[in-house]
Amino acid sequence: MTFALSTGAVTVGSTGAVTLIRGAELVAAPWKNGGGVTREVAAFPAHAALDTFIWRVSVADVAQAGPFSRFAGIDRTLVLLSGAGMLLDEAQCDDTVKTHALTRPLDIARFNGEAPIDARLVDGATRDFNLMVHRESAQGELEVWRAAGHIAPHAARHERTLSADVALLYCANGPLAVTLGNAPEQWLQTGDALRIDTPNALPCKVEGTGALLAISIRYAARR
Numbered sequence: 001m002t003f004a005l006s007t008g009a010v011t012v013g014s015t016g017a018v019t020l021i022r023g024a025e026l027v028a029a030p031w032k033n034g035g036g037v038t039r040e041v042a043a044f045p046a047h048a049a050l051d052t053f054i055w056r057v058s059v060a061d062v063a064q065a066g067p068f069s070r071f072a073g074i075d076r077t078l079v080l081l082s083g084a085g086m087l088l089d090e091a092q093c094d095d096t097v098k099t100h101a102l103t104r105p106l107d108i109a110r111f112n113g114e115a116p117i118d119a120r121l122v123d124g125a126t127r128d129f130n131l132m133v134h135r136e137s138a139q140g141e142l143e144v145w146r147a148a149g150h151i152a153p154h155a156a157r158h159e160r161t162l163s164a165d166v167a168l169l170y171c172a173n174g175p176l177a178v179t180l181g182n183a184p185e186q187w188l189q190t191g192d193a194l195r196i197d198t199p200n201a202l203p204c205k206v207e208g209t210g211a212l213l214a215i216s217i218r219y220a221a222r223r
Contacts, residue, residue: 023191074113083126
């Protein structure tokens with residue numbers, strides 16, 4: 001496996017590169033409709049356009065209500081990070097409406113990118129985490145890993161195993177200490193992330209206060 005800052009990567013053992021991405025270094029890009037800004041955390045291919053990515057992870061600040069952009073062929077997962085939240089109204093074929101409620105921190109909504117979605121803000125601006133995966137090319141899973149306690153001898157310590165083509169650990173609420181395999185522990189503050197390429201049964205220990213969003217990406221087999 002290898003360690004590095006967002007400008008590079010390092011390898012440690014038999015696992016691929018591990019890249020540390022600092023939230024403070026992410027660049028905000030305004031939406032065309034002025035409804036908010038988005039900060040790309042990671043994507044494949046790197047810096048791919050919105051119509052060419054296989055997967056993309058980003059954080060969005062939503063400033064006003066309105067329709068979501070549609071992304072054909074994309075599976076989307078949203079997680080509320082901060083703010084009073086959003087209600088996502090998805091129009092159904094029978095003229096009914098399905099509402100995805102994101103009203104508590106770390107609430108999750110999953111829907112197709114081509115679905116007609118209208119967002120209503122509960123009480124002011126919100127920040128959300130956004131995973132988008134091209135369903136014919138890859139599959140993405142997102143889990144919330146919660147830690148509890150203080151960074152101390154008796155702190156909560158959660159051990160899990162990472163196996164995927166790409167894994168991302170996003171610190172939704174920190175600080176947290178993450179230990180991958182036998183590598184030194186890496187401290188993550190809120191908004192920081194670790195990208196791990198090709199983890200294969202890689203032990204992962206998390207301790208501290210807060211929560212991680214754990215994303216596993218697996219590429220579809222080529223025919």
